[in-house]
Amino acid sequence: MPIDLDLGDVLDLLDFAAAGRYEAWNNDFGLIFDANYVAIEADGNLPGPAGAAFDVTVRQKWLALLGAYRIANGTYGDNSRRYAVDLQGGVRYNNLKQEVNIGPAPTAGGDEGWWEPVVGARGMWRLNDKWTTIASVDVGGFGAGGNDLQVGANVGFDYQPWDNTAITFGYRYYSMDYSTTLSGGAFAYDTTQHGPYVGVKFFF
Numbered sequence: 001m002p003i004d005l006d007l008g009d010v011l012d013l014l015d016f017a018a019a020g021r022y023e024a025w026n027n028d029f030g031l032i033f034d035a036n037y038v039a040i041e042a043d044g045n046l047p048g049p050a051g052a053a054f055d056v057t058v059r060q061k062w063l064a065l066l067g068a069y070r071i072a073n074g075t076y077g078d079n080s081r082r083y084a085v086d087l088q089g090g091v092r093y094n095n096l097k098q099e100v101n102i103g104p105a106p107t108a109g110g111d112e113g114w115w116e117p118v119v120g121a122r123g124m125w126r127l128n129d130k131w132t133t134i135a136s137v138d139v140g141g142f143g144a145g146g147n148d149l150q151v152g153a154n155v156g157f158d159y160q161p162w163d164n165t166a167i168t169f170g171y172r173y174y175s176m177d178y179s180t181t182l183s184g185g186a187f188a189y190d191t192t193q194h195g196p197y198v199g200v201k202f203f204f
Contacts, residue, residue, distance in 0.1 A: 015039040015057075019199075023068075030068035032088060037061040052103035059097040060176075060189075064118055066090035081126040088120040092140055094147060096178060096189055110182045114145025120152075132158040134170070146180035158201065166201040 017038040024031045039059035045051040072085040095113040102108075120138030127133060136154045141147035156170015172194065179188040 013040040013042050015041045015059075025068075025070075028070040028073065030070070030086065030088075032064075032066040032068055032090075034064040034066065034092075035062070046102070054103070055099075055101040057097065057099045060095070062092050062094045064090060064092035066118065066120070076125070081128070083123070083125045085121070085123045088118075088122070088138070090118060092116055092118045094140075094145070094150070098187070098189065108184060110184070110187050112146070112180060112182075112187065114147065116141050116144035116147055116150070118150075130160050132160070132166075134158060134168075141176075141178075146178055148177040148179070150176045150178075154197070156197070164203045166203070167198070168201055169196070169198040171195070172197045 019036045021035070022033045037059075038061075039057070041055070041057050043053070043055040045053050066088045067090055068086045068088045070084055070086040072083070075082055093113065093115055095111070097109075097111040099107055099109040099111075118138055118140035120136065122134065122136035124132055124134050134154070134156055136152075138152045139149065141150040151174070153173045154170055156168060158166040158168050160166035173192075174194070175192040177190050179186065179190070181187065
């Protein structure tokens with residue numbers, strides 16, 4: 001059944017969300033650890049005289065380990081502003097939980113986990129001493145574990161008022177097309193999400 005939620009609806013249903021990324025670089029070679037967790041939950045009573053209580057939980061989390069190689073690292077323009085482009089590839093463990101409880105009926109849904117390949121690319125262009133624009137895309141799944149395709153794309157900016165800290169913000173697109181069959185029937189998660197993001201970066 002299709003569901004369309006705006007930002008206000010998601011925030012109302014949000015149980016917990018967190019994301020983090022760690023990168024270590026040695027010249028043109030990098031190692032990246034990426035983690036994401038989000039859970040939404042809805043509960044209440046069904047309409048009608050019986051008014052059975054219901055509870056719906058959707059949770060997704062992943063952990064990824066990627067290798068990266070910087071294929072371009074130079075300067076552009078009259079002011080010799082720096083730019084860099086890197087390619088990334090590795091593995092990601094994805095876990096998806098969807099459960100529906102209605103009254104005394106058995107729980108519907110399931111909790112599935114799988115490993116999948118992921119590849120990506122990123123470009124960074126320095127605009128001035130404090131501002132950098134960044135664009136990135138990653139693609140994963142390719143049928144592994146039932147995940148036909150998982151796509152993430154970001155376009156945004158870093159504002160770096162201090163040497164070791166930057167504020168990052170922009171717009172993110174995310175989609176996933178997952179399906180499998182459990183003992184209780186079909187289990188699927190076909191979603192598209194997009195909206196603004198904001199975060200903090202620390203440099204060591």
